[in-house]
Amino acid sequence: MDDAILSNLDEVARRRNYRSRSEAVREALREFIDLTEWGREGGQASVILAVIYKKDSPRADLAMLQHRFEAIRTMLHTHLNDEDCLQIIVAEGPTVQLKEFIGRIRRVKGVKQIKFIQTASTL
Numbered sequence: 001m002d003d004a005i006l007s008n009l010d011e012v013a014r015r016r017n018y019r020s021r022s023e024a025v026r027e028a029l030r031e032f033i034d035l036t037e038w039g040r041e042g043g044q045a046s047v048i049l050a051v052i053y054k055k056d057s058p059r060a061d062l063a064m065l066q067h068r069f070e071a072i073r074t075m076l077h078t079h080l081n082d083e084d085c086l087q088i089i090v091a092e093g094p095t096v097q098l099k100e101f102i103g104r105i106r107r108v109k110g111v112k113q114i115k116f117i118q119t120a121s122t123l
Contacts, residue, residue, distance in 0.1 A: 030119075043120065047098050048088065048089070048117045052085070054083060061109070065104055071101065072101075073092055075088065
């Protein structure tokens with residue numbers, strides 16, 4: 001690696017309180033693997049989804065999706081305010097199936113926002 005990359009790496013490692021360059025490189029490689037596996041058709045992944053939706057809208061639709069996708073491991077529901085709910089979903093399986101599941105949730109009426117974190121299952 002050239003000096004500019006090493007200097008940037010050292011700066012990031014210092015700001016994030018990594019004990020060494022190796023620790024920073026390991027973290028970067030994990031992120032690279034996660035992104036690569038998520039894009040690969042035959043990959044396996046785990047996802048955590050946060051879904052914000054109108055309280056009176058899609059609850060039945062979300063429950064139906066939960067029963068259709070075996071990849072779902074658990075769900076957590078809470079009320080954010082008088083109008084909105086937050087559903088946390090943990091799922092694991094083939095990336096193709098997980099992407100389909102996320103796409104289905106996006107199309108549910110009343111869903112306001114979806115954020116997710118994915119990671120390769122093979123780390």
